[in-house]
Amino acid sequence: MVPWALAFGLVPGLTQVYADVTPRALVLPLVFGLLWGSAQVTFGLSLRMVGVALTFAVVSGLASLSGSLVPLLVFHPQDLFRPRGILLLLSIPFLLVGLIFYAFAGRRREKEQASPKAESSPRPGSFATGMALCLFTGIFASSYNLGFAFGGEVIRSSLRHGAGPLTSTYAVWSLVLGAGFIPNLVYCIHLLVKNRTATLFGKSGWTRETVLAIGMALTWVTAVLGYGIGATLVGAAGTSTGYMLFIAASILFANAFGLMAGEWKGASVRTVKFLVTALAFIMIAVIVLNLGGLF
Numbered sequence: 001m002v003p004w005a006l007a008f009g010l011v012p013g014l015t016q017v018y019a020d021v022t023p024r025a026l027v028l029p030l031v032f033g034l035l036w037g038s039a040q041v042t043f044g045l046s047l048r049m050v051g052v053a054l055t056f057a058v059v060s061g062l063a064s065l066s067g068s069l070v071p072l073l074v075f076h077p078q079d080l081f082r083p084r085g086i087l088l089l090l091s092i093p094f095l096l097v098g099l100i101f102y103a104f105a106g107r108r109r110e111k112e113q114a115s116p117k118a119e120s121s122p123r124p125g126s127f128a129t130g131m132a133l134c135l136f137t138g139i140f141a142s143s144y145n146l147g148f149a150f151g152g153e154v155i156r157s158s159l160r161h162g163a164g165p166l167t168s169t170y171a172v173w174s175l176v177l178g179a180g181f182i183p184n185l186v187y188c189i190h191l192l193v194k195n196r197t198a199t200l201f202g203k204s205g206w207t208r209e210t211v212l213a214i215g216m217a218l219t220w221v222t223a224v225l226g227y228g229i230g231a232t233l234v235g236a237a238g239t240s241t242g243y244m245l246f247i248a249a250s251i252l253f254a255n256a257f258g259l260m261a262g263e264w265k266g267a268s269v270r271t272v273k274f275l276v277t278a279l280a281f282i283m284i285a286v287i288v289l290n291l292g293g294l295f
Helices: 002-010 014-021 022-049 052-075 083-113 116-120 127-140 143-150 154-160 166-194 198-202 205-234 242-260 269-294
Strands: none
Touching: 002 166, 002 205, 014 269, 022 052, 022 127, 022 143, 022 154, 022 166, 022 198, 052 083, 052 127, 052 242, 083 242, 143 166, 143 205, 154 166, 154 198, 166 198, 166 205, 198 205, 205 242, 242 269
Protein backbone atom coordinates (compact mmCIF):
# COMPACT_ATOMS: atom_id res chain seq x y z
CA MET A 1 0.00 0.00 0.00
CA VAL A 2 2.85 2.41 0.77
CA PRO A 3 4.34 2.55 -2.77
CA TRP A 4 0.89 3.03 -4.30
CA ALA A 5 0.03 5.80 -1.81
CA LEU A 6 3.30 7.58 -2.59
CA ALA A 7 2.81 7.13 -6.34
CA PHE A 8 -0.73 8.55 -6.36
CA GLY A 9 0.24 11.32 -3.94
CA LEU A 10 3.55 12.46 -5.44
CA VAL A 11 3.45 11.53 -9.16
CA PRO A 12 1.18 13.97 -11.05
CA GLY A 13 -1.28 12.27 -13.40
CA LEU A 14 -0.18 8.73 -12.53
CA THR A 15 -2.81 7.05 -14.69
CA GLN A 16 -1.75 9.18 -17.66
CA VAL A 17 1.90 8.32 -16.94
CA TYR A 18 1.04 4.65 -17.41
CA ALA A 19 -1.13 5.36 -20.45
CA ASP A 20 1.73 7.12 -22.24
CA VAL A 21 4.20 4.22 -22.11
CA THR A 22 4.37 1.02 -24.12
CA PRO A 23 2.74 -2.13 -22.71
CA ARG A 24 6.22 -3.68 -22.38
CA ALA A 25 7.25 -0.88 -20.00
CA LEU A 26 4.39 -1.88 -17.68
CA VAL A 27 4.52 -5.66 -18.13
CA LEU A 28 8.21 -6.10 -17.32
CA PRO A 29 8.06 -4.42 -13.86
CA LEU A 30 4.91 -6.43 -13.09
CA VAL A 31 6.46 -9.74 -14.18
CA PHE A 32 9.68 -9.11 -12.27
CA GLY A 33 7.60 -8.10 -9.26
CA LEU A 34 5.67 -11.38 -9.39
CA LEU A 35 8.93 -13.34 -9.67
CA TRP A 36 10.38 -11.45 -6.72
CA GLY A 37 7.25 -12.06 -4.64
CA SER A 38 7.38 -15.77 -5.45
CA ALA A 39 11.06 -15.85 -4.43
CA GLN A 40 10.12 -14.42 -1.03
CA VAL A 41 7.78 -17.36 -0.50
CA THR A 42 10.41 -19.92 -1.50
CA PHE A 43 12.98 -18.12 0.69
CA GLY A 44 10.93 -18.98 3.76
CA LEU A 45 10.60 -22.60 2.62
CA SER A 46 14.35 -22.79 1.98
CA LEU A 47 15.09 -21.60 5.51
CA ARG A 48 13.13 -24.51 6.93
CA MET A 49 14.69 -27.12 4.64
CA VAL A 50 18.42 -26.26 4.59
CA GLY A 51 18.88 -23.77 7.43
CA VAL A 52 19.50 -20.07 7.79
CA ALA A 53 23.23 -19.96 7.06
CA LEU A 54 23.26 -21.88 3.79
CA THR A 55 20.06 -20.28 2.51
CA PHE A 56 21.28 -16.76 3.25
CA ALA A 57 24.66 -17.39 1.60
CA VAL A 58 23.26 -18.99 -1.57
CA VAL A 59 20.46 -16.47 -1.98
CA SER A 60 22.63 -13.40 -1.29
CA GLY A 61 25.38 -14.65 -3.62
CA LEU A 62 23.10 -15.40 -6.56
CA ALA A 63 21.01 -12.26 -5.99
CA SER A 64 24.09 -10.04 -6.01
CA LEU A 65 25.29 -11.64 -9.25
CA SER A 66 21.99 -11.48 -11.13
CA GLY A 67 20.91 -8.14 -9.69
CA SER A 68 24.14 -6.32 -10.49
CA LEU A 69 25.31 -7.95 -13.71
CA VAL A 70 22.03 -8.18 -15.66
CA PRO A 71 21.33 -4.39 -15.69
CA LEU A 72 24.95 -3.72 -16.64
CA LEU A 73 24.95 -6.28 -19.48
CA VAL A 74 21.54 -5.19 -20.82
CA PHE A 75 21.77 -1.40 -20.54
CA HIS A 76 25.50 -0.60 -20.48
CA PRO A 77 27.48 -3.55 -21.88
CA GLN A 78 30.19 -1.16 -23.07
CA ASP A 79 31.00 -0.38 -19.42
CA LEU A 80 31.75 -4.00 -18.51
CA PHE A 81 35.45 -3.71 -19.40
CA ARG A 82 35.87 -0.11 -18.33
CA PRO A 83 37.26 0.70 -14.86
CA ARG A 84 33.83 0.86 -13.20
CA GLY A 85 32.71 -2.47 -14.69
CA ILE A 86 36.05 -4.17 -14.00
CA LEU A 87 35.91 -3.12 -10.34
CA LEU A 88 32.36 -4.49 -10.13
CA LEU A 89 33.59 -7.82 -11.48
CA LEU A 90 36.55 -7.80 -9.07
CA SER A 91 34.30 -7.14 -6.08
CA ILE A 92 32.05 -10.13 -6.79
CA PRO A 93 34.62 -12.86 -5.89
CA PHE A 94 35.34 -11.11 -2.56
CA LEU A 95 31.62 -11.03 -1.79
CA LEU A 96 31.18 -14.69 -2.73
CA VAL A 97 34.15 -15.79 -0.61
CA GLY A 98 32.75 -13.78 2.27
CA LEU A 99 29.39 -15.50 1.89
CA ILE A 100 31.07 -18.94 1.85
CA PHE A 101 32.82 -18.13 5.14
CA TYR A 102 29.51 -16.80 6.45
CA ALA A 103 27.70 -20.02 5.53
CA PHE A 104 30.41 -22.05 7.26
CA ALA A 105 30.28 -19.85 10.38
CA GLY A 106 26.49 -19.92 10.41
CA ARG A 107 26.36 -23.68 10.12
CA ARG A 108 28.85 -24.08 12.98
CA ARG A 109 26.78 -21.67 15.08
CA GLU A 110 23.59 -23.64 14.40
CA LYS A 111 25.26 -26.86 15.58
CA GLU A 112 26.81 -25.23 18.66
CA GLN A 113 23.58 -23.56 19.72
CA ALA A 114 21.23 -26.45 18.90
CA SER A 115 19.73 -28.46 21.71
CA PRO A 116 20.09 -32.27 21.53
CA LYS A 117 16.39 -32.55 20.73
CA ALA A 118 16.59 -29.98 17.92
CA GLU A 119 19.75 -31.60 16.56
CA SER A 120 18.00 -34.95 16.22
CA SER A 121 14.87 -33.52 14.60
CA PRO A 122 14.96 -33.85 10.80
CA ARG A 123 14.25 -30.81 8.68
CA PRO A 124 11.00 -30.89 6.66
CA GLY A 125 11.51 -31.93 3.03
CA SER A 126 14.62 -33.22 1.31
CA PHE A 127 17.92 -31.36 1.15
CA ALA A 128 17.88 -31.55 -2.67
CA THR A 129 14.46 -29.91 -2.79
CA GLY A 130 15.65 -27.26 -0.36
CA MET A 131 18.72 -26.49 -2.47
CA ALA A 132 16.55 -26.27 -5.60
CA LEU A 133 14.37 -23.74 -3.81
CA CYS A 134 17.51 -21.86 -2.72
CA LEU A 135 18.70 -21.64 -6.32
CA PHE A 136 15.30 -20.45 -7.53
CA THR A 137 15.15 -17.89 -4.73
CA GLY A 138 18.69 -16.65 -5.37
CA ILE A 139 18.13 -16.23 -9.10
CA PHE A 140 14.86 -14.32 -8.71
CA ALA A 141 15.44 -12.59 -5.35
CA SER A 142 16.91 -9.62 -7.21
CA SER A 143 13.93 -9.35 -9.56
CA TYR A 144 12.67 -6.25 -7.79
CA ASN A 145 15.90 -4.54 -8.84
CA LEU A 146 15.48 -5.80 -12.41
CA GLY A 147 11.88 -4.55 -12.41
CA PHE A 148 13.16 -1.14 -11.33
CA ALA A 149 15.98 -1.24 -13.89
CA PHE A 150 13.57 -2.07 -16.72
CA GLY A 151 11.15 0.65 -15.58
CA GLY A 152 13.16 3.50 -17.09
CA GLU A 153 10.42 4.38 -19.57
CA VAL A 154 7.91 4.78 -16.74
CA ILE A 155 10.31 7.06 -14.86
CA ARG A 156 10.86 9.20 -17.95
CA SER A 157 7.10 9.45 -18.46
CA SER A 158 6.70 10.53 -14.83
CA LEU A 159 9.28 13.26 -15.35
CA ARG A 160 7.42 14.51 -18.44
CA HIS A 161 4.23 14.79 -16.39
CA GLY A 162 5.85 16.92 -13.70
CA ALA A 163 7.26 14.46 -11.16
CA GLY A 164 10.62 15.24 -9.61
CA PRO A 165 13.75 13.16 -10.25
CA LEU A 166 13.25 11.33 -6.95
CA THR A 167 9.46 11.00 -6.74
CA SER A 168 9.32 9.65 -10.30
CA THR A 169 10.74 6.35 -8.98
CA TYR A 170 7.52 5.69 -7.05
CA ALA A 171 5.64 5.08 -10.31
CA VAL A 172 7.86 2.03 -10.90
CA TRP A 173 8.00 0.77 -7.32
CA SER A 174 4.21 0.73 -7.12
CA LEU A 175 4.16 -1.75 -10.01
CA VAL A 176 7.04 -3.92 -8.82
CA LEU A 177 6.21 -4.11 -5.12
CA GLY A 178 2.46 -4.21 -5.78
CA ALA A 179 2.89 -7.28 -7.98
CA GLY A 180 5.26 -8.85 -5.46
CA PHE A 181 2.55 -8.54 -2.81
CA ILE A 182 0.26 -10.96 -4.68
CA PRO A 183 2.23 -14.25 -4.24
CA ASN A 184 2.84 -13.42 -0.58
CA LEU A 185 -0.85 -12.71 0.04
CA VAL A 186 -1.96 -15.88 -1.76
CA TYR A 187 0.51 -18.09 0.16
CA CYS A 188 -0.41 -16.54 3.51
CA ILE A 189 -4.11 -17.13 2.85
CA HIS A 190 -3.28 -20.71 1.83
CA LEU A 191 -1.47 -21.30 5.13
CA LEU A 192 -4.23 -19.70 7.18
CA VAL A 193 -6.82 -21.94 5.56
CA LYS A 194 -4.67 -25.08 5.57
CA ASN A 195 -3.56 -24.75 9.20
CA ARG A 196 -6.78 -23.10 10.42
CA THR A 197 -4.77 -20.43 12.20
CA ALA A 198 -6.75 -17.28 11.29
CA THR A 199 -8.16 -17.24 14.83
CA LEU A 200 -4.65 -16.43 16.16
CA PHE A 201 -5.19 -12.84 15.02
CA GLY A 202 -7.79 -12.49 17.77
CA LYS A 203 -5.66 -13.93 20.56
CA SER A 204 -3.99 -11.94 23.31
CA GLY A 205 -0.90 -10.04 22.14
CA TRP A 206 -2.09 -9.50 18.56
CA THR A 207 -1.74 -5.71 18.91
CA ARG A 208 1.96 -5.87 19.74
CA GLU A 209 2.62 -8.42 16.98
CA THR A 210 0.78 -6.26 14.46
CA VAL A 211 2.68 -3.10 15.40
CA LEU A 212 6.01 -4.94 15.14
CA ALA A 213 5.10 -6.44 11.75
CA ILE A 214 3.97 -3.08 10.35
CA GLY A 215 7.08 -1.38 11.76
CA MET A 216 9.32 -3.96 10.13
CA ALA A 217 7.45 -3.60 6.83
CA LEU A 218 7.67 0.20 6.83
CA THR A 219 11.39 0.05 7.64
CA TRP A 220 12.01 -2.36 4.76
CA VAL A 221 9.92 -0.37 2.26
CA THR A 222 11.72 2.84 3.27
CA ALA A 223 15.07 1.13 2.62
CA VAL A 224 14.01 -0.08 -0.83
CA LEU A 225 12.56 3.29 -1.81
CA GLY A 226 15.76 4.92 -0.55
CA TYR A 227 17.79 2.55 -2.70
CA GLY A 228 15.70 3.54 -5.72
CA ILE A 229 16.37 7.22 -5.08
CA GLY A 230 20.09 6.55 -4.60
CA ALA A 231 20.29 4.43 -7.74
CA THR A 232 18.63 7.23 -9.70
CA LEU A 233 21.07 9.83 -8.37
CA VAL A 234 24.07 7.62 -9.19
CA GLY A 235 22.98 7.45 -12.81
CA ALA A 236 23.95 4.74 -15.29
CA ALA A 237 25.64 2.52 -12.70
CA GLY A 238 22.87 2.87 -10.13
CA THR A 239 21.10 -0.43 -10.72
CA SER A 240 24.32 -2.45 -11.08
CA THR A 241 27.06 -1.03 -8.84
CA GLY A 242 24.46 0.54 -6.55
CA TYR A 243 22.60 -2.73 -6.09
CA MET A 244 25.79 -4.61 -5.26
CA LEU A 245 26.58 -2.00 -2.60
CA PHE A 246 23.00 -2.25 -1.30
CA ILE A 247 23.29 -6.02 -0.86
CA ALA A 248 26.73 -5.87 0.77
CA ALA A 249 25.64 -3.14 3.19
CA SER A 250 22.52 -5.16 4.06
CA ILE A 251 24.65 -8.17 4.96
CA LEU A 252 27.08 -6.11 7.06
CA PHE A 253 24.44 -4.28 9.05
CA ALA A 254 22.25 -7.37 9.48
CA ASN A 255 25.17 -9.17 11.10
CA ALA A 256 26.11 -6.13 13.19
CA PHE A 257 22.59 -5.98 14.58
CA GLY A 258 22.61 -9.76 15.00
CA LEU A 259 25.77 -9.57 17.12
CA MET A 260 24.25 -6.83 19.28
CA ALA A 261 21.05 -8.85 19.68
CA GLY A 262 23.00 -11.89 20.89
CA GLU A 263 22.39 -14.12 17.86
CA TRP A 264 25.95 -15.45 18.13
CA LYS A 265 25.81 -16.02 21.87
CA GLY A 266 27.05 -19.51 22.69
CA ALA A 267 29.13 -19.78 19.51
CA SER A 268 32.77 -20.74 19.94
CA VAL A 269 35.65 -18.31 19.44
CA ARG A 270 36.65 -20.21 16.30
CA THR A 271 33.17 -19.79 14.86
CA VAL A 272 33.16 -16.07 15.58
CA LYS A 273 36.54 -15.80 13.83
CA PHE A 274 34.98 -17.33 10.71
CA LEU A 275 32.22 -14.71 10.95
CA VAL A 276 34.78 -11.89 11.27
CA THR A 277 36.67 -13.27 8.27
CA ALA A 278 33.44 -13.35 6.28
CA LEU A 279 32.63 -9.74 7.16
CA ALA A 280 36.20 -8.70 6.29
CA PHE A 281 35.86 -10.14 2.77
CA ILE A 282 32.49 -8.42 2.37
CA MET A 283 34.04 -5.12 3.48
CA ILE A 284 36.81 -5.56 0.90
CA ALA A 285 34.12 -6.10 -1.74
CA VAL A 286 32.45 -2.84 -0.67
CA ILE A 287 35.74 -0.93 -0.80
CA VAL A 288 36.65 -2.29 -4.25
CA LEU A 289 33.16 -1.53 -5.48
CA ASN A 290 33.29 2.05 -4.25
CA LEU A 291 36.59 2.63 -6.01
CA GLY A 292 34.49 2.55 -9.17
CA GLY A 293 33.13 5.94 -8.17
CA LEU A 294 36.54 7.46 -8.87
CA PHE A 295 36.25 6.71 -12.58
